[in-house]
Amino acid sequence: MKYRIALFLLLIFVLQSCQNENEKRLAENAKEAKKKEKIFNNINKGWTFIDEPINEVSEENIKNWAEWRDFLKEIGDKPRKTIGAFQKKSAAISKKAMALNNNIPAQFNQPQIKSRISILITKIKMLDLFIHLNTIPDDKVVFLVQEINKELISLERQMDKIVEKAKIPKEQGEEDFLRMLDTTRAIPNSSAPQVPIQPIDQNAPKVE
Numbered sequence: 001m002k003y004r005i006a007l008f009l010l011l012i013f014v015l016q017s018c019q020n021e022n023e024k025r026l027a028e029n030a031k032e033a034k035k036k037e038k039i040f041n042n043i044n045k046g047w048t049f050i051d052e053p054i055n056e057v058s059e060e061n062i063k064n065w066a067e068w069r070d071f072l073k074e075i076g077d078k079p080r081k082t083i084g085a086f087q088k089k090s091a092a093i094s095k096k097a098m099a100l101n102n103n104i105p106a107q108f109n110q111p112q113i114k115s116r117i118s119i120l121i122t123k124i125k126m127l128d129l130f131i132h133l134n135t136i137p138d139d140k141v142v143f144l145v146q147e148i149n150k151e152l153i154s155l156e157r158q159m160d161k162i163v164e165k166a167k168i169p170k171e172q173g174e175e176d177f178l179r180m181l182d183t184t185r186a187i188p189n190s191s192a193p194q195v196p197i198q199p200i201d202q203n204a205p206k207v208e
Contacts, residue, residue, distance in 0.1 A: 039138040040083050043131070046142030047086065050149045051076030057163045058156040065105055071096040083136065090128045097124045107166065112158050120151040 051072050053059035062069045074096040079085035100117050127144040130137055 036083065039136050040086075042138040043083070043086055043136070043141050046138075046145055047078060049075040049145065050152050054153060054156050055160045057160045061105065061159065065103065067096070067099045067102055071100055083131075087131050090131045094121075094124050094128045097121045107162060108159055110162065112162070113155070116151065116155040116158055120148065120155060123148050123151060 053062065053072075058068075062072065071093075074089075074093050077089070079089040098121060100121070101114075104113065104117075123144055127141060127148065130140050130144065
């Protein structure tokens with residue numbers, strides 16, 4: 001009889017322990033789900049890229065520069081519903097950003113443009129890194145989206161400066177003068193007489 005009572009009490013204890021464990025697990029799952037939901041909502045709210053050209057130059061590039069057009073299209077297509085969708089989109093944006101180094105239009109194939117593209121790619125890679133972490137720092141993800149927008153504006157404005165500068169008419173004969181000046185600098189002046197430098201005689205009388 002005592003054996004049966006002990007066995008019954010043990011069974012109750014085991015069942016109670018299992019119930020407590022299940023309740024604890026459910027509470028932890030609910031807490032984790034709430035945390036993930038908050039992260040998703042913050043990223044979903046802050047994931048807004050400037051995908052429209054800010055000037056005519058950038059708009060013209062959409063027609064003539066396929067990589068630029070594809071990149072703007074990629075960042076303009078906002079993911080929905082899940083963090084996984086944002087992770088997938090981030091990887092796609094990173095790939096399109098890397099392609100910006102290819103087929104840069106001749107007038108923009110300059111250090112000022114290349115350096116801005118490099119900075120843009122770096123920040124997009126950082127975004128892709130953070131959003132794929134096990135614990136996503138949503139505040140950093142949102143901050144990087146804002147930083148990427150700033151780099152996009154900087155890049156497009158630099159393009160506009162280059163185009164505007166190219167429109168400024170040069171004075172008549174200026175190009176010929178600059179070309180002649182460059183040629184003159186490149187040729188060493190060997191015909192000029194060499195004047196020897198005389199050493200200073202410390203014992204020579206000084207003229208007051």
